[in-house]
Amino acid sequence: MARRQLSVNEKTWIVKHMYRLEYPINVQRLWCKQINNNPPHRDTIRVLMKKYEQTGSVLDISPPGRSVSVTDQGVKDEVPSVLQKEPRTSIHQMSTDLSISRSSVRRIYKSMGFKLYIPRLIHELNEDDFD
Structure with a gap:
């Protein structure tokens, strides 16, 4: 118990x-x-x-639970500046440049309102394609 x-x-x-x-x-x-x-x-x-x-204290030294993420405000400010310089930078390259994990970069992208996908170009369907 x-x-x-x-x-x-x-x-x-x-x-x-x-x-x-x-x-x-x-x-x-x-x-x-x-x-x-x-x-x-x-x-x-x-x-x-x-x-x-x-x-000298009865308080807990560190709070229970998961540790604080590396996505502090300084790193969050660096991501938009990198994206302005190189808008086609991949998440993998961004994580390497900033020395943080890819999941942290994804979290920052999501908080900025970006969607993480690679656009795929497909051909347009015409009326005679079904024939």
């Missing part, structure tokens, strides 16, 4: 009482008395204390 994420107030409560009570089991017992729900695991308390002693 997955445990719920502790709030910042709960984390600071744990750190404050851990310094006073010294052992995670004592913090768990006090948690049960004062907060009236399941306390965090001893390992969670130890990891939180270790993080607090290393960083």
Whole structure:
């Protein structure tokens, strides 16, 4: 069963009482008395204390989830300037020139309103083509 994420107030409560009570089991017992729900695991308390002693903060160092893309505003500004100079530049060439992935270039193109396709010229159908 997955445990719920502790709030910042709960984390600071744990750190404050851990310094006073010294052992995670004592913090768990006090948690049960004062907060009236399941306390965090001893390992969670130890990891939180270790993080607090290393960083001085109970906040997460990096946000959970995927890392931020390389498509920041500077790169987004470079793509239109490259397209103005060479309008027929391929996505592959653009990614090589800007040193970013092709999927990032596609994402930038899409945000600019471009459609990613290669136009194919086909012949026109006439009325007598079916004969």
